[in-house]
């Protein structure tokens with residue numbers, strides 16, 4: 554296993570990608586100078602709306618798409634200077650189910666290990682099969698596997714060469730709850746053993762739960778890159794939920810606060826903590842003669858941050 558002296562598993566500098574024009578499609582500048590360091594040992598989320606450039610970044614990391622310019626270091630190896638080593642350090646679980654239907658899982662892993670030049674004594678085929686829960690299906694034709702099992706096989710294939718970095722491209726799109734839980738168990742275990750995980754997902758609550766750090770990509774640029782908790786702290790929105798003893802009209806509130814009655818009769822007041830303090834809201838409610846039988850606050854989630862950041866960045 555090569556040593557990586559850098560604290561970053563991945564270093565991306567001024568990465569640009571222009572897809573050439575084709576047919577009547579003009580050229581497309583998909584990446585406009587990405588700078589990104591992905592810390593060694595992290596579970597890192599790469600988020601962004603459709604077409605933001607996430608797959609382009611991942612495909613460049615995986616060596617499947619050629620960059621137009623810029624530098625990429627994987628596990629300390631520059632892709633252009635040490636292509637073989639940089640490739641060996643990364644395993645990618647792709648979005649598409651690209652599996653040979655006639656190869657059983659065990660054979661498929663052996664073929665993959667051969668492609669990566671893993672010597673027989675260093676293979677860990679049975680361990681990987683056990684890890685992803687395919688031991689019982691190890692010798693069944695892949696075409697007989699369920700969709701969920703095929704996904705597990707994709708994860709297994711990404712692991713054969715014991716990469717230091719594992720990339721999961723939308724791993725849970727269209728996947729049922731059990732498989733999702735199993736995937737995340739596996740990912741956490743691999744991470745605990747030292748593997749750096751890079752994940753793209755459309756499920757923001759999943760990113761919130763799984764990722765230590767997150768970069769948000771929009772229009773081919775990094776528009777935020779922070780710890781998940783730092784990012785959550787950025788959302789300048791909070792909701793105060795009050796039991797006023799039953800339904801009733803929404804009282805007058807200070808500027809910057811929006812109130813609504815929920816179906817259960819609770820009064821929900823959305824406000825910006827930077828503009829208004831909670832006690833000012835409470836004072837206003839007291840002045841309006843509202844009973845305050847119970848008061849709770851609801852914190853923002855990643856979705857709030859994501860929506861507000863990508864909205865600001867529009868255009």
Ligand SMILES: Nc1ncnc2c1ncn2[C@@H]1O[C@H](COP(=O)(O)OP(=O)(O)OP(=O)(O)O)[C@@H](O)[C@H]1O
Nearest residue numbers: 572573581583601602603604605606607608609610
């Ligand atoms: N092979 C290609 N040729 C031309 N344009 C492309 C090609 N691949 C991607 N693009 C364009 O580059 C931009 C970025 O696409 P990319 O697939 O990287 O986005 P994404 O963030 O992964 O989106 P999604 O979440 O939908 O997968 C988009 O405008 C897309 O249409």
